[in-house]
Amino acid sequence: MQATQLLLEEPIRLASILEPSSPTAFSALTKIIGTLGPQSRDVETIEALLKAGMSVARFDFSWGNDAYHQETLENLKKAVRNTRRLCAVMLDTIGPELCVLNKEEHVIELQEGATVVLTADETRGASAEVLPLNYDGLASAVTKGDTIFLGQYLFTGSETTSVWLEVVETQGKDVVCTVKNTATLTGSLFTAHMSQVRIELPTLSEADLKTMATWGVKNQIDFVSLSYTRHPDDVRACREYLDKLGDLRQTQIFAKIENYEGLAHFDEILEEADGIILSRGNLGIDLPPEKVFLFQKVALQKCNAAGKASIVTRVVDSMVDSPRPTRAEATDVANAVLDGTDGIMLGAETLRGLYPVETITTIRKICAEAEKVFNQAVYFKRTIKAVREPMQHLESIASSAVRAASKVRASVIVVFTSSGRCARLIAKYRPTMPVLCVVIPRLTTNHLKWSFTGAFQARQCLAVRGLFPMLADPRHSSDSASTTNESILKVALDHGKAAGIVKAHDRIVVCQKVGDSSVVKIIELD
Ligand SMILES: Nc1ncnc2c1ncn2[C@@H]1O[C@H](COP(=O)(O)OP(=O)(O)O)[C@@H](O)[C@H]1O
Ligand SMILES: C=C(OP(=O)(O)O)C(=O)O
Ligand SMILES: [K+]
Ligand SMILES: [Mg+2]
Incomplete structure (x- = not known):
């Protein structure tokens, strides 16, 4: 990466770095x-x-049962209603995960040099001598000298718990x-990981299905x-399965890349998936440490x-038991934003850490700082150059909207969409201002009943950098008559004003269809 990745004032005054950041009404553009x-x-x-x-709230089915997660989700729904802040739901599968159950939650002390047996007999209890694994193929997959984490x-x-x-x-x-190292294992579940060994278990377990x-x-x-x-094929199989589950045909699949095999098939996986999670927790064990940044x-x-x-995981591990991240972690978050990530995912930090709220706040502040110096002009040029010509019409419109918004210093881009496609194309060009996505519900039928789409599409914007969705009144559904458009735009701008991202005299770029044509409009508020 060149230095042009950063947009800094010239000459750079280091003192200016210490000036307090002006508070922004909206959270960072990067998603958490x-x-x-x-x-x-x-x-x-x-x-x-x-x-x-x-x-986005992630429910990790590697631990806990349905009822437990349901209770959490009911609480999330209440919180969404009380705060009037949208939140999407992400179901995280178990997959071919090797784990040791420690049902009694004994504290297991392992001494360097001692011997321990990983047994396939799951009926045995976990102890310092025996660790029961949920997989009986390990013995045939390893050879003397292999290391297991x-x-x-x-x-x-x-x-020292690993x-x-x-x-x-x-x-x-x-x-x-x-x-190999003295450690104390605590908790009810340990995961095992072997570098670059194929685990012959299906990517979607019976329990996941x-x-x-x-x-x-x-x-x-x-x-x-x-x-x-x-x-x-893992993504295709998941897609096929979801397509048969009614409304879940609208569910998006984010492929988690967490081992060498996923990395080796990255390009094909990206083609099939709606998004990618760089699961650095596991990947960081599978890859040599010096290769992780490059991946x-x-x-x-x-x-x-x-x-x-794209979503990057495992960023501020130390915040599990400390209110501040390490310098390396804070810098790493900023670099992920400069590298172009859409979102940052927290695992242990919010799940079992002592400072879940402080963690989110810290991440949001670091992301917002990094976004301020993200060199969007360079990014824009590189992105547009990579698109084969003739460019798809909608992408040309979307990129023009972003370009216009930078040139006129618009405070927001408003995009009308039903599928979310146009909004995602705008986000692709990483505008520096928030994108208000007005999701217009569309009436569809599965030949049994009629229903509106839109709720999934609106919430799915919540994982895309820069997008801030609002669901329009279904009575306006997919009718792009100009009077309807005007009234929806007014609602959207009122929403923007209430959220503090739109003010009097601001310039706004609007992307919508007028009649049959997609247009980019620039409007100046009174
Ligand atoms: N209900 C609507 N009213 C006005 N313009 C719309 C509406 N829905 C989509 N657009 C515009 O139509 C174009 C196609 O956007 P896209 O997101 O692909 O639409 P769709 O949701 O129909 O797939 C974009 O210019 C978008 O802003
Ligand atoms: C998020 C990760 O995976 P898991 O689902 O095991 O937490 C990771 O490995 O970074
Ligand atoms: K999981
Ligand atoms: Mg993982």
């Missing part, structure tokens, strides 16, 4: 996804998370290992976060060029 769990599931905390800037679910990098094991020998389906068909349908989930996506930069650039959402 929080995982809800024990430390973040009561209505009050969720309200605080929403106000702090969380716009084991840690508390959503481990953090700095803990352990490296070295394979000594296999005995039937059991694997005998030497403990069931959860999507029950919990997922009931709650109209906006996103599936497809854990351990290794091949484009991030290349993968984000590919997502950006495809105009698909």
Whole structure:
């Protein structure tokens, strides 16, 4: 990356860096996804998370049962009503995850040099001598000298609660290992990870299929976060399954890239998926540490060029038990924004950390600072150059809207959309101002009943950098007559004013259809 990635005043006055940032009424353009769990599931905390800037809530089915997650979701709905802040729901699958259950939650002390057996016999309890694994194919997948990582679910990098094991020998389906570092394992679930070893388990487990068909349908989930996506077929299979689940045909699939195999098939996976999650927790174990940054930069650039959402995980591990991130973590968040990410995902920090709200606030502030120096002009040029000509008409309109908005220094871009397609194309060019997406419901039928689309599409904007959705009154549905357009625009601008992003005398760029043609309008408010 060149220095042109940054937009700094010339000559750079270091003192200006210390000037307080002017408070922005809206949260950062970069989206924040929080995982809800024990430390973040009561209505009050969720309200605080929403106000702090969380716009997507992740429900991780690797732990907890349906009822537990349902209770959390009911609380989220209350919090959304109370705060009047939209939040999308993301179901995160279990996938082919290797784990050790510690049902009794014994504290397990592992001493360096000791021997421990990973057994396929799941009926045995976990102890310092035996760790029961949910997979009986490990012994045939490893050889002497291989290393296995084991840690508390959503481990953090700095803990002594994760352990490296070295394979000594296999005995039937059991694997005998030497403990490489002294560690204390606490909690009810540990995940095991072996670098670059194929786990012969399906990407969607039986439990995942069931959860999507029950919990997922009931709650109209906006996103599936497809854990351990290794091949484009994984995404296709998930798509086919969702398409058969009624309204979930509208659910978007975000493929989680968390191992070498997913990385090797990245381009094909990106083609099939609606978005990508760079699951750096697991990926950081699968890849040599010195390669992680490069994967991030290349993968984000590919997502950006495809105009698909990207999310980076595991950013401020230390905030699990500290109110401030480390310098390295804070810098890393800013760099992810400069690299072009759409969103930042928090795991352990909001799920079981002591400072869930502070974490979201910290992330939002770092993102907002980074966005101020994001060199949009350079990004715009690079993005437009990468598009083959002749350009699709809608993309030409969308990029023109962004260009016009920069040139006239518009305070917002307003885009009318039903599918969200035009809004995403605008976001692709990373405008520096918020994009107010007016989602117009569309009446559709599945030959059994009529219903309106729009709710999914509006909430799905909440994972895309810069997009701020509002759902229009269904009575205006897909009628682009100019009188209807004018009245919806007025509602949108009133909404923008109430949110503090639109003021008197502002210039606004509007992207909408007038008759049959898509147009870009510039309006100046009185
Ligand atoms: N109900 C509407 N009224 C006015 N313009 C609209 C409406 N819906 C979409 N547009 C405009 O139509 C064009 C196509 O946008 P797109 O998002 O692809 O629409 P759709 O949701 O119909 O797929 C864009 O210029 C968009 O701003
Ligand atoms: C988010 C991650 O995965 P998990 O679903 O295991 O938390 C990760 O590995 O970064
Ligand atoms: K998971
Ligand atoms: Mg993971």
